[in-house]
Amino acid sequence: MNWLETFKTVFSLALIYATLRGSVSIVFAGMGEMINERAGVLNIGIEGIMLMGALAAALGSYFSGSPWIGLLMAAIVGIVIGLIFAFIAITLKSVQAIAGLAIFLLAAGLSGFILQVIFQHGGNTPTVPTLPMVRSEFLESIPIIGPIFNNQSILLFPALLLPVLIWFFLYRTPWGTWLRAAGENPQALAVVGINPITVRYLATLAGAMLHGIGGAYLSISQTSLFSENMVAGRGFIALAAVIFGNAKPRPVFFACLFFAFMDALQISLQTAVPENIIPREIFMALPYILTLLLLAGFIKRTGGPADIGNPYNREAR
Amino acid sequence: MQKIKNFFIKQQPLFVVLIALMLSLVAIGLLLVATNRNPFAALYYFLRGSFGNLYNTADTLTRMIPLAIAGVAFLIGAQSGVFNVGIEGQLLLGAMASAIVGYIVKLPAVIHLPLMLLAGCLAGGLYALIAAWLKAYRGINEILSTIMLNYPAFFFTHFLVLRVIKNEGIVPATPFIQKTAELPILIANTKLHAGLIIVVLVSIATYWFLQKTTLGYEMRAVGKNKEAARYHGIPVEKRMVLSFFLSGAVAGLAGAVEIAGMHHHFLDQFSPGYGYDAITVAMVALLNPFGVLISGTLFGGLKTGIMDMSVYAQIPRQLATLINGIVVLFIAGKSMIESSYVRIFKGREHVFETGKEKKQ
Numbered sequence: 001m002n003w004l005e006t007f008k009t010v011f012s013l014a015l016i017y018a019t020l021r022g023s024v025s026i027v028f029a030g031m032g033e034m035i036n037e038r039a040g041v042l043n044i045g046i047e048g049i050m051l052m053g054a055l056a057a058a059l060g061s062y063f064s065g066s067p068w069i070g071l072l073m074a075a076i077v078g079i080v081i082g083l084i085f086a087f088i089a090i091t092l093k094s095v096q097a098i099a100g101l102a103i104f105l106l107a108a109g110l111s112g113f114i115l116q117v118i119f120q121h122g123g124n125t126p127t128v129p130t131l132p133m134v135r136s137e138f139l140e141s142i143p144i145i146g147p148i149f150n151n152q153s154i155l156l157f158p159a160l161l162l163p164v165l166i167w168f169f170l171y172r173t174p175w176g177t178w179l180r181a182a183g184e185n186p187q188a189l190a191v192v193g194i195n196p197i198t199v200r201y202l203a204t205l206a207g208a209m210l211h212g213i214g215g216a217y218l219s220i221s222q223t224s225l226f227s228e229n230m231v232a233g234r235g236f237i238a239l240a241a242v243i244f245g246n247a248k249p250r251p252v253f254f255a256c257l258f259f260a261f262m263d264a265l266q267i268s269l270q271t272a273v274p275e276n277i278i279p280r281e282i283f284m285a286l287p288y289i290l291t292l293l294l295l296a297g298f299i300k301r302t303g304g305p306a307d308i309g310n311p312y313n314r315e316a317r
Numbered sequence: 318m319q320k321i322k323n324f325f326i327k328q329q330p331l332f333v334v335l336i337a338l339m340l341s342l343v344a345i346g347l348l349l350v351a352t353n354r355n356p357f358a359a360l361y362y363f364l365r366g367s368f369g370n371l372y373n374t375a376d377t378l379t380r381m382i383p384l385a386i387a388g389v390a391f392l393i394g395a396q397s398g399v400f401n402v403g404i405e406g407q408l409l410l411g412a413m414a415s416a417i418v419g420y421i422v423k424l425p426a427v428i429h430l431p432l433m434l435l436a437g438c439l440a441g442g443l444y445a446l447i448a449a450w451l452k453a454y455r456g457i458n459e460i461l462s463t464i465m466l467n468y469p470a471f472f473f474t475h476f477l478v479l480r481v482i483k484n485e486g487i488v489p490a491t492p493f494i495q496k497t498a499e500l501p502i503l504i505a506n507t508k509l510h511a512g513l514i515i516v517v518l519v520s521i522a523t524y525w526f527l528q529k530t531t532l533g534y535e536m537r538a539v540g541k542n543k544e545a546a547r548y549h550g551i552p553v554e555k556r557m558v559l560s561f562f563l564s565g566a567v568a569g570l571a572g573a574v575e576i577a578g579m580h581h582h583f584l585d586q587f588s589p590g591y592g593y594d595a596i597t598v599a600m601v602a603l604l605n606p607f608g609v610l611i612s613g614t615l616f617g618g619l620k621t622g623i624m625d626m627s628v629y630a631q632i633p634r635q636l637a638t639l640i641n642g643i644v645v646l647f648i649a650g651k652s653m654i655e656s657s658y659v660r661i662f663k664g665r666e667h668v669f670e671t672g673k674e675k676k677q
Contacts, residue, residue: 279476
């Protein structure tokens with residue numbers, strides 16, 4: 001095989017196109033998780049909420065014929081599961097990690113169960129209508145930008161805008177300050193008359209809605225059906241992205257893009273490198289191994305919110 | 318009357334879990350009614366399918382073996398304050414290592430079988446050390462790292478089975494292990510194998526280790542309160558790493574026993590998520606090494622019972638996974654049950670004692 005040719009086919013504009021295409025769900029999920037963590041709630045159940053979001057979107061799209069209804073369903077289902085999680089983690093003050101784990105296990109079983117009940121067979125749904133793609137001849141004619149942004153899902157653009165909006169919300173509005181205070185020092189927030197529990201609830205629900213939308217992207221835009229376990233660890237990758245980015249909008253966004261890039265690279269290498277030289281399974285394991293290596297290498301974690309993972313007790317001082 | 322009350326107060330954790338299980342059962346029943354299925358028929362076929370006759374009961378116990386061993390793996394970690402969610406990956410690698418040793422090495426049974434099981438332990442334990450190091454010395458949440466480690470383990474075994482040590486056949490698998498590495502069958506004409514004895518031994522050894530040895534005491538101290546343990550001079554990081562290693566080793570053993578007793582070769586994707594079920598099994602058992610024998614039987618029964626349930630009562634097989642989620646959900650939210658429980662048996666004034674967690 002010709003190594004130079006392989007290199008050229010792998011590292012092309014198509015790789016950047018694929019990176020952006022794959023980043024949408026991770027960015028939505030990562031941004032949602034960032035909001036959660038900023039308010040002091042560690043939600044390990046992202047993967048589960050995304051899975052249910054993907055299922056809800058596919059079903060909504062299938063039965064209504066409109067992918068937008070599907071997207072709405074995913075957001076609603078995200079909020080509902082977020083509510084279950086919030087109730088256990090915030091009101092019942094359970095260990096947040098276990099509450100998240102419960103959501104993950106619940107969603108894995110529930111999505112398969114619902115699929116089986118509705119379609120009488122497991123595996124996947126029939127093909128469903130998908131969200132529109134952004135196509136324009138003008139965009140296509142621009143060099144570099146064209147091949148990257150043309151023919152992308154309509155959800156890519158809100159995904160690129162989301163970090164800016166969340167940054168503005170967190171650092172330039174009073175609500176954002178309350179939200180960050182709920183994660184840093186909820187007692188102080190209570191002193192100024194804002195109930196940290198309310199703030200944490202709202203943040204969890206908002207985050208869960210974004211997780212749901214991130215899942216919806218997988219089933220009604222990136223592909224056109226729901227299949228069991230289709231989220232395939234993206235929720236956990238988003239969680240890792242928030243850790244890398246210290247729960248700050250810009251670093252988290254770039255971490256999400258980086259992981260999407262690794263995944264795109266992995267898929268591209270799979271097709272470009274013949275199987276008898278490097279087998280496929282090695283590439284498939286690559287994103288996870290790399291994430292772990294990076295986690296191991298990031299020595300200085302300055303941050304994350306101070307009160308993350310701790311339930312808020314009114315009695316505690 | 319007071320005596321009865323005292324009994325219920327003393328056994329609070331047990332009854333709270335039983336109530337959580339009952340509530341899960343009700344939730345599942347409602348779900349079945351909502352999807353036009355008869356929950357009582359489901360329960361009947363579940364009991365018939367899992368414990369109805371000797372063959373089914375033996376099948377249930379066979380399923381209990383990996384679940385209970387993996388459950389012990391989870392509880393060793395959880396007792397020491399580490400949540401090892403990577404049991405699935407450790408179990409797969411343990412199974413693969415033991416399948417290789419079972420196939421390649423030629424020795425008399427007295428040495429071969431222990432060697433094979435040991436290989437499984439080592440593979441699982443060493444793999445768990447990655448997550449242990451990340452947690453103890455890099456501060457990386459172990460739930461995240463262990464879940465991420467499950468994927469490479471799966472792809473690695475998949476790769477070996479498909480390309481390196483493959484067997485001729487339709488299903489991707491390694492060649493069969495030598496007869497000397499097989500665990501004997503306990504009851505003729507059933508699948509129940511001597512792994513049952515290993516489960517009991519593992520439970521006893523774990524109980525002894527955690528409750529009766531200094532190391533076990535120190536590990537539990539780390540699990541209860543890290544800072545207090547540190548002030549006592551316990552090397553917290555080392556104990557965490559040890560508990561991770563032991564947890565992974567037991568997980569690897571669960572895989573090795575499956576190979577030695579059940580499949581006799583590494584079948585690709587042979588584990589139906591034993592590593593995740595283990596979490597539920599251990600939590601229902603209240604992290605008690607003997608409790609997993611009971612909860613393991615319950616969830617093993619679920620795995621055999623679901624067959625009859627799906628055939629005769631049109632219950633989707635995914636219900637088995639779903640039940641895990643519902644049970645963990647109710648156990649995670651058990652402080653709600655606890656507060657009503659305390660109100661009933663201790664009186665109103667004690668309610669605020671529960672659910673109040675110390676800030677670290």
